[in-house]
Amino acid sequence: MYVGVGLILLGWSATFPTGTLLIYALAVIVAFHLRVLFGEEPWLARTHGAEWERYRAAVPRWLW
Numbered sequence: 001m002y003v004g005v006g007l008i009l010l011g012w013s014a015t016f017p018t019g020t021l022l023i024y025a026l027a028v029i030v031a032f033h034l035r036v037l038f039g040e041e042p043w044l045a046r047t048h049g050a051e052w053e054r055y056r057a058a059v060p061r062w063l064w
Contacts, residue, residue, distance in 0.1 A: 010025050
């Protein structure tokens with residue numbers, strides 16, 4: 001869902017070329033990334049332990 005929202009916002013910024021919309025889209029994408037990095041990943045590590053570490057080693061992150 002994070003990727004979908006980011007792509008929709010980037011598409012809108014390409015359709016309606018205003019700098020403000022592009023900045024907003026990039027800010028939302030960065031905010032989503034930080035939410036995953038500092039919110040969801042630590043929770044998954046606490047909840048699932050070694051299973052999460054194996055999964056994380058095998059699957060790349062969603063953005064960078």
